[in-house]
Amino acid sequence: MEIIGSAAPANGCERRLADCGIRPTAQRVRIAMLLLSAPQHLSAEQILAQLRAAGARVSKATVYNTLNLFAEHGLIRQLSVDGSRAWFDSNVDPHYHFHDLTTGALIDLPVPAVEFSRLPPPPPGTEVAGIDLVIRVRKKM
Numbered sequence: 001m002e003i004i005g006s007a008a009p010a011n012g013c014e015r016r017l018a019d020c021g022i023r024p025t026a027q028r029v030r031i032a033m034l035l036l037s038a039p040q041h042l043s044a045e046q047i048l049a050q051l052r053a054a055g056a057r058v059s060k061a062t063v064y065n066t067l068n069l070f071a072e073h074g075l076i077r078q079l080s081v082d083g084s085r086a087w088f089d090s091n092v093d094p095h096y097h098f099h100d101l102t103t104g105a106l107i108d109l110p111v112p113a114v115e116f117s118r119l120p121p122p123p124p125g126t127e128v129a130g131i132d133l134v135i136r137v138r139k140k141m
Contacts, residue, residue: 020073027058031066035076039091041106047088081106081134096133109135 013032014024022028034050035042048063067088071078079087081099087106096114098107114133122128 016075020070020075022069022073022075027056027062028066028069030056030058031063032070032075035067035070035088036090039108041079041087041089041097043085043087045085079106079132079134094130096131096135099134099136101136101138109133 010029010033013029013036016036017024017028017032024032030051031047034047044060044063044067047067048058048060051058051063067076067078067086070076071088074092077089077092079089079097081087081097089106091108094111096109096111098109099105100107116131119128119131
């Protein structure tokens, strides 16, 4: 995957970061170019490996801090699927996920594909802010 590319993708990422209130440093722009290039679900480790494979000198802490910053500003969505690692989703539109237990892949599932017939009332003084749904699937035996 090309993450250095031309100036046009970098400029688009810089604008997108700035629009979210994030200062577009060189490392943040590289991480944004990688993660926001397509709708995808990546772990911090996958992002770090791809950056290093492309010759970027970046620490694991920088990648985690940047991803957390992006999530705080709504640029990406952090997912906890199986408790073993965090996933970062470049699709921030409302949607759910299938999680393939065999491959580990996450597959987007549009909201209209799921119907909830009843939800319990939230505790007093609170309101529902969102629903995260992960449907775990595996190959039929």
